[in-house]
Amino acid sequence: MKLFDLRIDAIITKLDEMLQKNEQILNGRLKYIYIQSSYLQYKLKQYYKSKYTLVIPKEPISATVKGAAQLPRVPHFISSRIVKYTYGVYACLPIEYAQSHSKVSQDHISKYKYICDIDNKVYVKQCLVVFVNRNEAVKVGQVIQHSYSKTSKREKAVHVKIYRSEEGDPGVITKCTRLGEIKVPYPANFNNEDKYFIRFYFGETVIRVTVTIKGKEYVEKEQQINYKVPDL
Template sequence: MVNSESYTKLVGGAWGGTMVDKAYERFLSDIAGPETFQQFKEEHMDDYSDLLRTFEVKKRETSPGHSGKVTFRIPPTFAETIKDATGLSIHDKILSSPFNGQVSYVSGKTRVDGQIAQSFFKQSVDSIVQHLESLLGERLNKEYTAIVMVGGFSESNILQDAVKCAFGRRYNVIIPEGAGLAVLKGAVIFGHQPSTISERICKYTYGQKVCHETTSACNHPPTRTKWVVGKLHCSDIFEKHITIGQTVKLEEEQMEMITSPCSADQTTIGETIYASKLSEPRLITEPGCIKIGHFEIHIPDTSLGTDRKFGTMFIFGDKEIAVKTEDKQTGQVHINSIDFLE
């Protein structure tokens, strides 16, 4: 059991089984030629999809250290496209490719040296192992004792062997039965019982765009200032509500921020929500900062002018972010759903 303080935010990269698929496609492209392979994909989409489906099965069966040949079934239209586009047979193209002597073609199947077949996995597997090394080396993750492998790619013998070799002495590597369906089952359970997940680790820093009157204490760049109702204001400021890596309980109100209208006759305050990969972003214009949505605060009574104050608090739900707005004069509370389509 690990306490919540040792959790980390969701992380990862494009290192899954699709990277292996792309390596296999590059292999076929090197044989046929890039333009010919692209022609095959466009003119024989069904056969191209079938090629990937059959490779998916073989991908899980390929074993580490296998020195013999590995057989891959190839649609007849692949060889036909090569012949029509280049005037050469697939045999001739293999002989003139970098795989001469390591690959052969017989009766609609390629016979590939085990070393080449395993090379399809190298970039993906190396990236996963290196990332796990980095992740498990972080101070907060020292209490972990096991690695659970789930998802379709976790059924790959090569990936399983690489993880066990790299971490088997330090961690208990668990591969549950039906690992490929674990994520799908989890999604179904969550759909029926959202309360099964009570906390989340924020993948980004979340906040809203604000501006305030410029004073001698401000240290924002001069280019980020503008005149508002005759007064100089610092603009494009990132006002942080949640920090990247922070644990948030579902439906729990976060820290309150106070906002006010810029002009006395203002009837609506438009608020824009931003996310950043930085822990302490200062401006919404910084690299890695993206707009993710907006909401509006309506001011039916403008009698207080710019002295009108509203408290805003983020609320993280099971699948969305909402903002609770409290009118500090009247005590009225509104829950604003974030429009993520803008």
């Protein structure tokens, strides 16, 4: 064990220096240590038993990921993740698309259909456009972008409502959980045919949602949605 002790003693010395520098924020708190070596765990517990309570998680990598989600940080060992929920935004869909969707009922269509005063076509309100479905894999830094245009001549601003669902592509927002919203006024030169863009940035410990409007001026605003730690 002496060979291991040479390495471990150096680790403990370095850790001790770090803890002493941060004494004011450590006092009275439990410490979570990412250690897989049972012998190192034993040595640390013996060394600090009179001063700190060390909590060594049974699944250190999982605990580290959960900690990263709280901070938020992107651990180097995470290259992709499986999304537990479906994420999307509120939208008004063309009636033909709504009618072809298995989860958009005729009652919903009858209640929320309207004629758009821009193109005189029929659309259905209270629908959901999906950016990623539950159980899909997303890579770190992956970006998904959709383009949109005004839904009415009277519209003065982009108003993006962000939702989450436990279903795959639920079609409507009725049973979805609302996570946040972004509101951006249209530039003065934005006309009825112009497009704006909604982007979802997936695969990090947070989901970033942005709205971009391009014209003579460029506007980008952002809403961050933290992954809930128990869902990782």
